Amino acid sequence: MTDASPWLVLIALGAFHGLNPAMGWLFAVALGLYRQSRRVVLVSLVPIALGHALAIALVVYAVVFLGMTIDEKAFRIFSGVLLVAWGLFHLLYRHRHRVHIGLRTGLFGLGVWSFVMATGHGAGAMLIPVLMPLERAAMAQGGEHAHHMAATGSLWIATLAVIVHSLAMLITTGIVALIVYQWAGVDFLRRGWINLDLIWSAALIGIGLWLLMT
Incomplete structure (x- = not known):
């Protein structure tokens, strides 16, 4: 791979997810404060x-x-329609049907909650446009037909994309959670916080429209 931009986008999206309190750090901090333990946060x-x-x-x-x-x-058309529809749904209904989980939940419950939240946000769907150039590069190296994505030659790329994105999310979530737990506290959220959900909805719709128009 000579073009690093898709990988940088994967990292940026992971960092963005890590910044979003709805994706996990707020819950980690709340658990840590409830049990008075930084270890619980980690x-x-x-x-x-x-x-x-x-x-x-x-x-x-x-x-x-x-x-x-x-x-x-x-x-591309399928992906564009999916992203626009998901973005509109998230924009209109993001405040409804929230998943509620108690502070006494175990690690399994926390993992299920994280899975549901990421799925509901369409976190994976946003990676589709990033995977396209990576798939084309893999096909070019493997000599595959230019208009089809070959699963055999691209599974390793898919796996690496998941790892890179998830590590970026984990590192960002960990940094934010520790800063909030140790120094900032959660009260700053009441004073003001960027509406990351609104930005995310606009990004889903914008990228979807871009795929449909190109």
Whole structure:
């Protein structure tokens, strides 16, 4: 791979997810404060990251195999429609049907919660446009047909994409959680916080429209 931009986008998206309190760090801090333990904050990051990674992986591997059955133009249209629809749904209904989980939950419950939150946010769907250039590069190296994505040659790329994205999310979540737990406290959220959900909805819709128009 000579073009590093898709990988940088994967890292940036992972960092963005890590900054979003709805993706995990707020819950890790709340658990740590409830149990008066920084160790609890750190341990909570593991199921949060694993749940997020699983939600991402399901979409990424579906993209690999779906790409084998339809040509690239049809796949772009499908992806664009999916992103726009998901963005509109998230924009209109993001405050409804929230998943509630208690502070006494175990690690498994926390992982399930993280999986559901990442799925509901369409975190994996946003990786589809990033995977496209990576798939094309893999096909060029493997000599595959230019209009089809080959699963055999691209599974390792899909796996690496999941790992890179999830590590970026985990590192960012951990840094923010520790800063908030040790120094900032959660009261600053009441004074003002960027509406990351609104930005995320706009990004889903914008990228979807870009795929449909190109």
